[in-house]
Amino acid sequence: MRDRFSSGMTLAWWHRVLLALWSLFLIAGFAFAFSLVPDRRGFGTHQQLGLPPCSFRTMFGIFCPTCGGTTCFSHFVRGQWWLAIKANPAVFLLALFCAAMIPWSWISIVKKRAVGFDDPATFVAWGLVVFCTLALLQWGWRLALT
Incomplete structure (x- = not known):
């Protein structure tokens, strides 16, 4: 029987080493999101870090494509997935992807294969294209609803 982790x-x-550092960076990011x-x-939520309100929202009175991103991650790490989706659906998918990257990185390290x-x-590259497309689509949806 073929090992399902043998390809790559x-x-x-x-x-x-880079994968290990990347996974530790992701874990630290999730831990940081939990602290907010x-x-x-x-x-x-980003304003807790001393950052100003969203400039896009302040200048134009509308959400930017990433509005709710920090809030989304903060809900995501608490298992409040519906609230995370409501905060920013595209960033929710990014959070899912990042969460999946952690075990994938360590399995790949052990197997010495991607x-x-x-x-x-x-x-x-395709993941970035898909994420940016989803971010713009959800932004358009939010603008249409406001």
Whole structure:
């Protein structure tokens, strides 16, 4: 029987080090999101960090494509997925992707292969295109509803 984790590009030692650092960065990001209290409005959680309100919203009176992103991550790490989706659906999908990257990174490190991907760079490029498209679509949807 074929091992389902046997496919994928072979990883050099430095690829594995980068994957380990990447997964630790993601874990730290999720831990940081947990330290923030989600804003009840569904956006504005980033202001707890001393950052100003969204310039786009301040200048034009409408949400920007990433409004609610920090709030979304803050809800996501608490398992409040419906509130996370309401805060920003595209960022919710990004949070899911980031969460999946952590175990994938460690499985790939152990297997010394980019499990399931012969060309990870192409996958990442397409992932960015999909995320940006979803962010713009959800932004258009939000604007249409306001």
